[in-house]
Amino acid sequence: xxxxxxxxxxxYLLPAGAAEVPDLNERLKKLINAGPCMLFMKGSPQEPRCxxxxxxxxxxxxxxxxxxxxxILSDEEVRQGLKTFSNWPTYPxxxxxxxxxxxLDIVKELAESGELENTCPKAVSLEQRxxxxxxxxxxMLFMKGNKEAARCGFRRLTIPHVVYWCFY
Amino acid sequence: xxxxxxxxxxxxxxSVVRPLAHFRPPMDPDPNRPVETTIRTKLTEKFKPDHxxxxxxxxxxxxxxxxxxxxxxxxxxxxxxxxxxxxxxxxVNEALKEELSxxxxxxxxxxxxxxxxxxxxxxxxSPSCMGGSKNDRTVEEKLxxxxx
Numbered sequence: 001x002x003x004x005x006x007x008x009x010x011x012y013l014l015p016a017g018a019a020e021v022p023d024l025n026e027r028l029k030k031l032i033n034a035g036p037c038m039l040f041m042k043g044s045p046q047e048p049r050c051x052x053x054x055x056x057x058x059x060x061x062x063x064x065x066x067x068x069x070x071x072i073l074s075d076e077e078v079r080q081g082l083k084t085f086s087n088w089p090t091y092p093x094x095x096x097x098x099x100x101x102x103x104l105d106i107v108k109e110l111a112e113s114g115e116l117e118n119t120c121p122k123a124v125s126l127e128q129r130x131x132x133x134x135x136x137x138x139x140m141l142f143m144k145g146n147k148e149a150a151r152c153g154f155r156r157l158t159i160p161h162v163v164y165w166c167f168y
Numbered sequence: 169x170x171x172x173x174x175x176x177x178x179x180x181x182x183s184v185v186r187p188l189a190h191f192r193p194p195m196d197p198d199p200n201r202p203v204e205t206t207i208r209t210k211l212t213e214k215f216k217p218d219h220x221x222x223x224x225x226x227x228x229x230x231x232x233x234x235x236x237x238x239x240x241x242x243x244x245x246x247x248x249x250x251x252x253x254x255x256x257x258x259x260v261n262e263a264l265k266e267e268l269s270x271x272x273x274x275x276x277x278x279x280x281x282x283x284x285x286x287x288x289x290x291x292x293x294s295p296s297c298m299g300g301s302k303n304d305r306t307v308e309e310k311l312x313x314x315x316x
Contacts, residue, residue: 100254101254
Protein backbone atom coordinates (compact mmCIF):
# COMPACT_ATOMS: atom_id res chain seq x y z
CA UNK A 1 0.00 0.00 0.00
CA UNK A 2 1.40 3.37 -0.95
CA UNK A 3 0.78 6.39 1.19
CA UNK A 4 0.89 9.96 0.19
CA UNK A 5 -0.24 12.90 2.18
CA UNK A 6 -1.43 15.78 0.07
CA UNK A 7 -1.11 19.30 1.36
CA UNK A 8 -3.17 21.82 -0.55
CA UNK A 9 -2.73 24.79 1.69
CA UNK A 10 -0.17 25.48 4.35
CA UNK A 11 -2.69 27.02 6.75
CA TYR A 12 -2.03 24.18 9.21
CA LEU A 13 1.44 25.65 9.71
CA LEU A 14 0.01 28.78 11.29
CA PRO A 15 -0.22 28.58 15.10
CA ALA A 16 -3.77 28.91 16.37
CA GLY A 17 -4.84 32.50 16.76
CA ALA A 18 -1.77 33.86 14.95
CA ALA A 19 -2.38 37.41 13.84
CA GLU A 20 0.69 37.69 11.59
CA VAL A 21 1.74 35.72 8.53
CA PRO A 22 4.91 33.79 9.42
CA ASP A 23 8.11 34.59 7.57
CA LEU A 24 7.95 32.96 4.12
CA ASN A 25 11.32 31.24 4.44
CA GLU A 26 10.24 29.69 7.73
CA ARG A 27 7.04 28.47 6.08
CA LEU A 28 8.99 26.99 3.21
CA LYS A 29 11.48 25.30 5.56
CA LYS A 30 8.61 23.70 7.44
CA LEU A 31 6.92 22.66 4.19
CA ILE A 32 9.96 20.97 2.67
CA ASN A 33 10.39 19.13 5.96
CA ALA A 34 6.71 18.25 6.33
CA GLY A 35 7.59 14.69 5.41
CA PRO A 36 10.78 12.67 4.82
CA CYS A 37 10.01 12.80 1.08
CA MET A 38 8.16 15.85 -0.22
CA LEU A 39 7.05 16.40 -3.79
CA PHE A 40 6.09 19.89 -4.90
CA MET A 41 3.98 19.40 -8.00
CA LYS A 42 1.16 20.77 -10.09
CA GLY A 43 -2.04 19.17 -8.90
CA SER A 44 -2.11 16.11 -6.69
CA PRO A 45 -0.85 12.53 -7.09
CA GLN A 46 -4.44 11.52 -7.77
CA GLU A 47 -4.98 14.35 -10.26
CA PRO A 48 -1.71 15.72 -11.65
CA ARG A 49 -2.15 18.84 -13.76
CA CYS A 50 1.04 18.65 -15.76
CA UNK A 51 2.72 15.88 -17.74
CA UNK A 52 6.02 16.30 -15.88
CA UNK A 53 4.28 16.10 -12.50
CA UNK A 54 2.31 13.06 -13.61
CA UNK A 55 5.44 11.28 -14.74
CA UNK A 56 7.34 11.93 -11.52
CA UNK A 57 4.41 10.61 -9.47
CA UNK A 58 4.39 7.53 -11.69
CA UNK A 59 8.09 6.94 -11.08
CA UNK A 60 7.77 7.30 -7.32
CA UNK A 61 4.82 4.91 -7.20
CA UNK A 62 6.53 2.44 -9.51
CA UNK A 63 9.50 2.32 -7.14
CA UNK A 64 7.32 2.07 -4.07
CA UNK A 65 8.50 5.38 -2.66
CA UNK A 66 6.48 6.86 0.18
CA UNK A 67 6.00 10.57 -0.30
CA UNK A 68 3.91 13.56 0.66
CA UNK A 69 2.96 16.19 -1.88
CA UNK A 70 2.08 19.85 -2.10
CA UNK A 71 0.07 21.38 -4.95
CA ILE A 72 1.97 24.50 -5.93
CA LEU A 73 -1.00 25.65 -7.99
CA SER A 74 -2.91 26.10 -4.72
CA ASP A 75 -0.51 28.68 -3.32
CA GLU A 76 1.18 31.28 -5.52
CA GLU A 77 3.39 32.48 -2.67
CA VAL A 78 4.87 29.03 -2.18
CA ARG A 79 5.07 28.47 -5.92
CA GLN A 80 7.26 31.52 -6.51
CA GLY A 81 8.94 31.54 -3.08
CA LEU A 82 10.24 27.99 -3.28
CA LYS A 83 11.94 28.66 -6.63
CA THR A 84 13.94 31.44 -4.97
CA PHE A 85 14.44 29.58 -1.69
CA SER A 86 15.94 26.54 -3.40
CA ASN A 87 17.35 28.38 -6.42
CA TRP A 88 15.53 25.93 -8.67
CA PRO A 89 13.40 27.45 -11.41
CA THR A 90 10.97 24.68 -12.33
CA TYR A 91 8.47 22.18 -10.97
CA PRO A 92 8.11 19.40 -10.01
CA UNK A 93 10.67 19.48 -7.17
CA UNK A 94 11.45 16.50 -4.95
CA UNK A 95 12.94 16.90 -1.47
CA UNK A 96 14.27 14.18 0.83
CA UNK A 97 14.85 15.09 4.48
CA UNK A 98 14.59 18.76 3.58
CA UNK A 99 17.17 18.60 0.79
CA UNK A 100 16.39 19.13 -2.87
CA UNK A 101 16.96 15.98 -4.93
CA UNK A 102 15.91 17.61 -8.19
CA UNK A 103 13.18 17.55 -10.79
CA LEU A 104 11.78 14.94 -13.15
CA ASP A 105 14.99 14.60 -15.20
CA ILE A 106 17.10 13.78 -12.15
CA VAL A 107 14.51 11.43 -10.64
CA LYS A 108 14.30 9.64 -14.01
CA GLU A 109 18.07 9.15 -14.12
CA LEU A 110 18.15 7.98 -10.51
CA ALA A 111 15.41 5.48 -11.32
CA GLU A 112 17.29 4.22 -14.38
CA SER A 113 20.54 3.81 -12.45
CA GLY A 114 18.81 2.05 -9.55
CA GLU A 115 19.70 4.80 -7.08
CA LEU A 116 16.17 6.08 -6.46
CA GLU A 117 15.36 3.51 -3.79
CA ASN A 118 18.51 4.48 -1.89
CA THR A 119 17.70 8.16 -2.13
CA CYS A 120 14.07 8.07 -1.00
CA PRO A 121 12.22 6.32 1.83
CA LYS A 122 10.28 3.26 0.77
CA ALA A 123 6.61 2.85 1.54
CA VAL A 124 5.85 0.41 4.31
CA SER A 125 3.10 -2.02 3.48
CA LEU A 126 0.26 -2.68 5.94
CA GLU A 127 1.58 -6.19 6.39
CA GLN A 128 4.98 -4.84 7.41
CA ARG A 129 3.39 -2.35 9.79
CA UNK A 130 1.37 -5.07 11.47
CA UNK A 131 4.37 -7.38 11.72
CA UNK A 132 6.38 -4.57 13.27
CA UNK A 133 3.60 -3.76 15.74
CA UNK A 134 3.01 -7.29 16.98
CA UNK A 135 6.73 -7.81 17.47
CA UNK A 136 7.43 -4.62 19.40
CA UNK A 137 7.58 -6.54 22.65
CA UNK A 138 7.48 -10.17 23.83
CA UNK A 139 3.88 -9.55 25.00
CA MET A 140 1.68 -7.16 23.04
CA LEU A 141 -1.92 -6.23 23.87
CA PHE A 142 -4.07 -4.62 21.19
CA MET A 143 -6.90 -2.97 23.13
CA LYS A 144 -9.42 -0.20 23.14
CA GLY A 145 -8.19 2.76 25.12
CA ASN A 146 -4.90 2.59 27.05
CA LYS A 147 -3.49 1.14 30.31
CA GLU A 148 -4.61 4.16 32.32
CA ALA A 149 -8.08 4.32 30.84
CA ALA A 150 -9.17 0.99 29.47
CA ARG A 151 -12.38 1.53 27.54
CA CYS A 152 -13.84 -1.91 27.87
CA GLY A 153 -14.59 -4.23 30.78
CA PHE A 154 -12.67 -7.12 29.29
CA ARG A 155 -9.46 -5.08 29.24
CA ARG A 156 -9.93 -3.90 32.85
CA LEU A 157 -9.86 -7.50 34.04
CA THR A 158 -6.66 -8.24 32.19
CA ILE A 159 -4.58 -5.21 33.13
CA PRO A 160 -3.57 -5.91 36.81
CA HIS A 161 -2.07 -9.33 36.08
CA VAL A 162 0.02 -8.84 32.99
CA VAL A 163 3.12 -6.76 32.23
CA TYR A 164 2.94 -5.64 28.65
CA TRP A 165 3.21 -2.81 26.12
CA CYS A 166 0.01 -1.82 24.51
CA PHE A 167 -0.93 -0.53 21.08
CA TYR A 168 -4.20 1.36 21.04
CA UNK B 169 24.21 17.06 -45.84
CA UNK B 170 24.96 13.98 -43.77
CA UNK B 171 27.90 14.13 -41.36
CA UNK B 172 30.67 11.63 -41.95
CA UNK B 173 30.51 8.61 -39.66
CA UNK B 174 33.84 7.56 -38.24
CA UNK B 175 34.37 3.82 -38.11
CA UNK B 176 36.66 2.19 -35.62
CA UNK B 177 38.39 -1.05 -36.47
CA UNK B 178 40.13 -1.51 -33.13
CA UNK B 179 38.60 -4.07 -30.73
CA UNK B 180 38.00 -1.33 -28.16
CA UNK B 181 36.47 1.65 -29.91
CA UNK B 182 36.97 4.95 -28.18
CA SER B 183 35.17 7.11 -30.69
CA VAL B 184 31.42 7.39 -30.81
CA VAL B 185 29.79 5.58 -33.72
CA ARG B 186 26.47 7.25 -34.40
CA PRO B 187 24.15 5.19 -36.55
CA LEU B 188 21.85 7.14 -38.82
CA ALA B 189 18.89 6.30 -36.58
CA HIS B 190 20.37 8.69 -34.02
CA PHE B 191 21.16 11.38 -36.57
CA ARG B 192 19.83 14.76 -35.70
CA PRO B 193 20.62 17.56 -38.16
CA PRO B 194 22.71 20.47 -36.87
CA MET B 195 20.55 23.32 -35.66
CA ASP B 196 21.59 26.68 -37.12
CA PRO B 197 20.70 29.92 -35.40
CA ASP B 198 17.36 31.22 -36.63
CA PRO B 199 16.38 34.88 -36.25
CA ASN B 200 12.79 33.72 -35.89
CA ARG B 201 13.77 31.68 -32.86
CA PRO B 202 15.63 34.17 -30.67
CA VAL B 203 15.22 32.30 -27.39
CA GLU B 204 16.49 29.05 -28.88
CA THR B 205 19.44 30.91 -30.38
CA THR B 206 20.26 32.57 -27.07
CA ILE B 207 20.07 29.26 -25.22
CA ARG B 208 22.40 27.62 -27.71
CA THR B 209 24.87 30.51 -27.56
CA LYS B 210 24.96 30.63 -23.77
CA LEU B 211 25.35 26.88 -23.33
CA THR B 212 28.10 26.77 -25.95
CA GLU B 213 30.01 29.59 -24.30
CA LYS B 214 29.64 28.20 -20.81
CA PHE B 215 30.25 24.48 -21.36
CA LYS B 216 32.29 24.25 -24.59
CA PRO B 217 30.22 21.10 -25.20
CA ASP B 218 31.32 18.06 -27.17
CA HIS B 219 27.71 17.79 -28.20
CA UNK B 220 24.75 20.12 -27.73
CA UNK B 221 21.11 19.86 -28.66
CA UNK B 222 18.45 22.46 -28.01
CA UNK B 223 14.86 21.49 -28.77
CA UNK B 224 11.91 23.81 -28.60
CA UNK B 225 9.09 21.63 -27.25
CA UNK B 226 6.53 24.41 -26.92
CA UNK B 227 4.41 22.83 -29.65
CA UNK B 228 3.85 19.90 -27.27
CA UNK B 229 2.15 22.15 -24.74
CA UNK B 230 -0.97 24.28 -24.42
CA UNK B 231 0.68 27.47 -25.70
CA UNK B 232 0.18 29.40 -28.96
CA UNK B 233 2.01 28.20 -32.10
CA UNK B 234 5.46 29.72 -32.48
CA UNK B 235 5.99 30.02 -28.71
CA UNK B 236 9.41 29.55 -27.18
CA UNK B 237 8.41 28.62 -23.64
CA UNK B 238 9.23 24.92 -23.24
CA UNK B 239 12.67 23.54 -24.08
CA UNK B 240 14.70 20.35 -23.81
CA UNK B 241 18.50 20.62 -23.81
CA UNK B 242 21.16 17.95 -24.04
CA UNK B 243 24.65 19.09 -23.04
CA UNK B 244 27.66 16.79 -23.28
CA UNK B 245 30.67 18.38 -21.62
CA UNK B 246 33.82 17.46 -19.74
CA UNK B 247 32.82 20.11 -17.20
CA UNK B 248 30.31 17.63 -15.77
CA UNK B 249 32.93 15.03 -14.89
CA UNK B 250 32.81 14.26 -11.18
CA UNK B 251 29.70 16.35 -10.58
CA UNK B 252 26.46 14.91 -9.17
CA UNK B 253 23.34 15.37 -11.29
CA UNK B 254 21.93 18.18 -9.22
CA UNK B 255 25.08 20.22 -9.53
CA UNK B 256 25.16 19.71 -13.30
CA UNK B 257 21.58 20.88 -13.59
CA UNK B 258 22.29 23.87 -11.37
CA UNK B 259 25.12 24.89 -13.70
CA VAL B 260 22.79 24.71 -16.69
CA ASN B 261 20.09 26.62 -14.80
CA GLU B 262 22.64 29.26 -13.85
CA ALA B 263 23.77 29.66 -17.47
CA LEU B 264 20.15 30.19 -18.54
CA LYS B 265 19.08 32.15 -15.45
CA GLU B 266 17.85 35.14 -17.40
CA GLU B 267 15.76 33.07 -19.81
CA LEU B 268 14.29 30.97 -17.02
CA SER B 269 13.23 34.04 -15.09
CA UNK B 270 11.64 35.71 -18.09
CA UNK B 271 10.64 33.72 -21.15
CA UNK B 272 11.24 30.02 -20.52
CA UNK B 273 8.64 28.21 -18.45
CA UNK B 274 9.96 24.65 -18.63
CA UNK B 275 13.44 23.30 -19.22
CA UNK B 276 14.19 19.59 -19.46
CA UNK B 277 17.89 18.91 -19.00
CA UNK B 278 20.21 16.07 -19.82
CA UNK B 279 23.75 16.83 -18.70
CA UNK B 280 26.23 14.10 -19.56
CA UNK B 281 29.95 13.58 -19.62
CA UNK B 282 31.45 12.53 -22.97
CA UNK B 283 31.93 9.02 -21.58
CA UNK B 284 28.28 8.74 -20.52
CA UNK B 285 27.16 10.06 -23.89
CA UNK B 286 29.36 7.51 -25.61
CA UNK B 287 27.69 4.68 -23.69
CA UNK B 288 24.15 5.92 -24.23
CA UNK B 289 23.74 8.51 -27.00
CA UNK B 290 19.99 8.89 -26.60
CA UNK B 291 17.90 12.02 -26.28
CA UNK B 292 15.28 11.84 -23.55
CA UNK B 293 11.60 12.16 -24.30
CA SER B 294 9.31 14.65 -22.61
CA PRO B 295 5.92 13.51 -21.31
CA SER B 296 2.79 14.58 -23.13
CA CYS B 297 1.23 17.78 -21.92
CA MET B 298 -1.83 17.67 -19.69
CA GLY B 299 -2.76 21.24 -20.55
CA GLY B 300 -1.16 22.57 -17.39
CA SER B 301 0.04 25.69 -19.20
CA LYS B 302 -3.48 26.70 -20.17
CA ASN B 303 -4.91 29.46 -17.96
CA ASP B 304 -1.65 29.57 -16.03
CA ARG B 305 -0.81 33.17 -15.19
CA THR B 306 2.92 32.42 -14.83
CA VAL B 307 3.02 30.94 -18.35
CA GLU B 308 1.03 33.86 -19.76
CA GLU B 309 3.52 36.31 -18.29
CA LYS B 310 6.43 34.41 -19.83
CA LEU B 311 4.76 34.22 -23.23
CA UNK B 312 4.16 37.98 -23.04
CA UNK B 313 7.82 38.55 -22.14
CA UNK B 314 8.80 36.47 -25.16
CA UNK B 315 6.67 38.57 -27.47
CA UNK B 316 8.06 41.91 -26.22
